[in-house]
Amino acid sequence: MAGKADSLLPAEIVPAFRPLLPTAAQLLPYLQRIDVARLYSNHGPLAEELEARLRSALKLSNAYLLTANSGTSALVGGILATSGRANSARPYALCPAYTFIGTASALQQCGYRPHLVDIDQASWQLDPQRLLDHPLLGQVGMVMPVAPLGRPVPIEGWLKFQQQTGIAVVIDGAASIEAMLRDSARYVGEIPVALSFHATKVFATGEGGALLNSNPDILRKAYQTLNFGFMGSRESRTASINGKMSEYHAAVGLACLDDWPQRIADYAAVNAGYREAFAAADIQRPLHLGPDIASNYAVMECRDAAESTAIASALGAAGIESRLWYGLGLQQQPVLHDIGRDALPMTENLAPRLLGLPMAPDLGLPTIKQIVKTIRVFLEAKSL
Numbered sequence: 001m002a003g004k005a006d007s008l009l010p011a012e013i014v015p016a017f018r019p020l021l022p023t024a025a026q027l028l029p030y031l032q033r034i035d036v037a038r039l040y041s042n043h044g045p046l047a048e049e050l051e052a053r054l055r056s057a058l059k060l061s062n063a064y065l066l067t068a069n070s071g072t073s074a075l076v077g078g079i080l081a082t083s084g085r086a087n088s089a090r091p092y093a094l095c096p097a098y099t100f101i102g103t104a105s106a107l108q109q110c111g112y113r114p115h116l117v118d119i120d121q122a123s124w125q126l127d128p129q130r131l132l133d134h135p136l137l138g139q140v141g142m143v144m145p146v147a148p149l150g151r152p153v154p155i156e157g158w159l160k161f162q163q164q165t166g167i168a169v170v171i172d173g174a175a176s177i178e179a180m181l182r183d184s185a186r187y188v189g190e191i192p193v194a195l196s197f198h199a200t201k202v203f204a205t206g207e208g209g210a211l212l213n214s215n216p217d218i219l220r221k222a223y224q225t226l227n228f229g230f231m232g233s234r235e236s237r238t239a240s241i242n243g244k245m246s247e248y249h250a251a252v253g254l255a256c257l258d259d260w261p262q263r264i265a266d267y268a269a270v271n272a273g274y275r276e277a278f279a280a281a282d283i284q285r286p287l288h289l290g291p292d293i294a295s296n297y298a299v300m301e302c303r304d305a306a307e308s309t310a311i312a313s314a315l316g317a318a319g320i321e322s323r324l325w326y327g328l329g330l331q332q333q334p335v336l337h338d339i340g341r342d343a344l345p346m347t348e349n350l351a352p353r354l355l356g357l358p359m360a361p362d363l364g365l366p367t368i369k370q371i372v373k374t375i376r377v378f379l380e381a382k383s384l
């Protein structure tokens with residue numbers, strides 16, 4: 001790969017992320033069920049089966065799970081089912097600056113003005129304790145903590161926050177399904193949490209998501225808000241969107257679950273490959289992998305923003321893509337240029353340094369070694 005930079009074909013570029021979803025052959029039995037049932041959406045049998053299988057995998061005995069057509073829709077369902085649309089007395093929603101734009105987009109769709117808060121240095125997340133004396137709290141209608149890079153959000157602190165402040169909390173759990181599979185009691189309960197099943201996540205339906213909560217009333221309300229406000233009739237009785245998962249996406253989810261042990265093993269092998277290659281090359285930088293974060297991310301913590309930029313371009317010159325998964329933080333997104341924010345020293349420090357290295361469930365060891373060698377050569381040239 002290296003040394004052929006002037007004749008790079010797309011196939012020779014190592015993408016920042018290369019999804020691998022179930023094949024047509026794996027999908028076929030499910031698609032044939034759709035042909036027979038002639039049900040294509042609206043909580044059909046495949047979506048219901050996917051919900052049941054996910055609940056069982058997550059050991060959610062008294063907690064519930066509702067599919068949605070994206071993680072962002074699941075967030076909207078969680079917001080509309082709890083605080084509802086923003087009102088003039090409490091127009092603000094607090095969310096971290098270190099996240100994907102979908103977090104803020106869901107809040108804005110529900111009428112909130114996102115206000116960006118800094119993250120904690122160790123957890124990369126909002127700290128519920130620190131938010132208790134936030135000066136805006138009297139005008140805040142919603143708080144949305146985020147599981148950054150799949151590092152899960154424990155609900156306990158947020159339950160206390162909600163009880164103390166009366167402010168609704170919905171967690172953007174995004175890519176944190178693996179942590180939930182390990183210990184759902186810690187991450188699923190009375191605070192609604194949304195998951196994304198986007199093609200880039202470990203559990204993927206192409207587009208899709210789910211809302212998880214132990215309160216059946218909240219789940220029922222979310223079901224209604226994600227189906228035009230309908231519930232048992234065609235009268236719309238609440239603010240709503242069309243957030244339902246189609247049967248075709250549910251088919252992908254079911255095929256993905258059929259293959260789950262293999263998928264987890266594949267990602268684990270890639271994670272192990274990175275871990276060993278970094279150790280062998282003696283790269284003195286933290287490398288964040290599963291299970292600390294989701295196993296679909298390999299994130300190198302560079303010393304500073306300049307090093308991160310330089311490594312990204314050294315990789316780029318070798319045909320290897322990399323990615324700052326959340327850019328430099330939401331404060332840098334043009335669409336959010338006029339929203340309020342706290343001082344964001346930790347986001348500004350971390351976001352440019354957390355460099356996402358290429359990831360795919362079938363990323364080969366030779367490619368991983370090539371990536372790590374490119375980084376090693378760069379650091380050596382700089383005598384670092």
Ligand SMILES: *Cc1c(COP(=O)(O)O)cnc(C)c1O
Pocket residue numbers: 070071072073099100101102103146147148149172174175195196197198207208209
């Ligand atoms: C993936 C992701 C989303 C968006 O989910 P979609 O399923 O693409 O709508 C939102 N927030 C975070 C943090 C994500 O990683």
